Amino acid sequence: MDRIPILQMGRFLLVTIQVDLYDRLALNLESDLVQMVNKTGARGVLIDISALSIVDSFMGRIIGNIGSMSKIMDAETVVVGMQPAVAITLIELGLELKGVSTALNVERGMALLQTKIGPEEDTEEDEDDRGS
Amino acid sequence: MDRIPILQMGRFLLVTIQVDLYDRLALNLESDLVQMVNKTGARGVLIDISALSIVDSFMGRIIGNIGSMSKIMDAETVVVGMQPAVAITLIELGLELKGVSTALNVERGMALLQTKIGPEEDTEEDEDDRGS
Numbered sequence: 040m041d042r043i044p045i046l047q048m049g050r051f052l053l054v055t056i057q058v059d060l061y062d063r064l065a066l067n068l069e070s071d072l073v074q075m076v077n078k079t080g081a082r083g084v085l086i087d088i089s090a091l092s093i094v095d096s097f098m099g100r101i102i103g104n105i106g107s108m109s110k111i112m113d114a115e116t117v118v119v120g121m122q123p124a125v126a127i128t129l130i131e132l133g134l135e136l137k138g139v140s141t142a143l144n145v146e147r148g149m150a151l152l153q154t155k156i157g158p159e160e161d162t163e164e165d166e167d168d169r170g171s
Numbered sequence: 172m173d174r175i176p177i178l179q180m181g182r183f184l185l186v187t188i189q190v191d192l193y194d195r196l197a198l199n200l201e202s203d204l205v206q207m208v209n210k211t212g213a214r215g216v217l218i219d220i221s222a223l224s225i226v227d228s229f230m231g232r233i234i235g236n237i238g239s240m241s242k243i244m245d246a247e248t249v250v251v252g253m254q255p256a257v258a259i260t261l262i263e264l265g266l267e268l269k270g271v272s273t274a275l276n277v278e279r280g281m282a283l284l285q286t287k288i289g290p291e292e293d294t295e296e297d298e299d300d301r302g303s
């Protein structure tokens with residue numbers, strides 16, 4: 040597998056990371072995600088890491104990168120489903136997930152995104168039309 | 172990895188299959204999913220296979236099993252994100268995904284589930300209370 044699927048759910052994108060990210064996979068994920076945000080106009084990115092029992096500094100950096108890139112593209116990033124052991128490890132290693140919020144599970148993550156980005160606007164296409 | 176994460180989204184469960192299923196992983200997925208349906212009272216199961224470029228008879232059987240098990244637990248199963256090549260292979264191999272519906276992507280899959288299971292009822296807890 041050299042790509043992690045990105046699922047669109049309304050205004051959000053959902054990525055479930057199930058395998059350890061190696062270089063190419065991580066780079067593909069970053070570029071795919073930015074392109075998806077651009078293409079779909081998504082306002083939020085949910086990254087589910089419930090399948091990961093280990094998060095190392097590389098993974099932490101990739102998640103941070105994704106958060107920063109999404110931010111530039113005007114999308115918020117929320118990491119969901121972190122296992123307790125992973126949270127402990129992150130703190131013990133002094134790793135921070137900069138620029139990303141966390142939530143217990145996908146549903147809470149979605150709720151968090153909803154509050155962050157506010158209520159759904161009337162289709163952005165209208166604004167585009169007005170602008171042109 | 173020996174477990175595929177199952178995400179709850181409202182009344183639905185979402186499973187993203189990103190790796191080839193081997194025996195134990197498939198069995199774990201089946202049992203996890205049935206337990207999740209039981210625990211959450213989910214009415215629909217979405218299986219995203221957009222990351223799979225190959226579906227063999229084993230995978231087909233597992234998806235069929237999940238569909239049948241979910242059906243018994245009163246949940247509909249929809250397979251989403253199938254790649255065109257996979258659809259071609261399925262037909263050429265004469266494999267059928269019995270008991271499951273398909274949809275182009277997660278959003279359409281959700282819409283399909285909504286129509287299949289009808290509008291949201293007022294919290295099932297109320298019915299339980301009435302029953303007891």
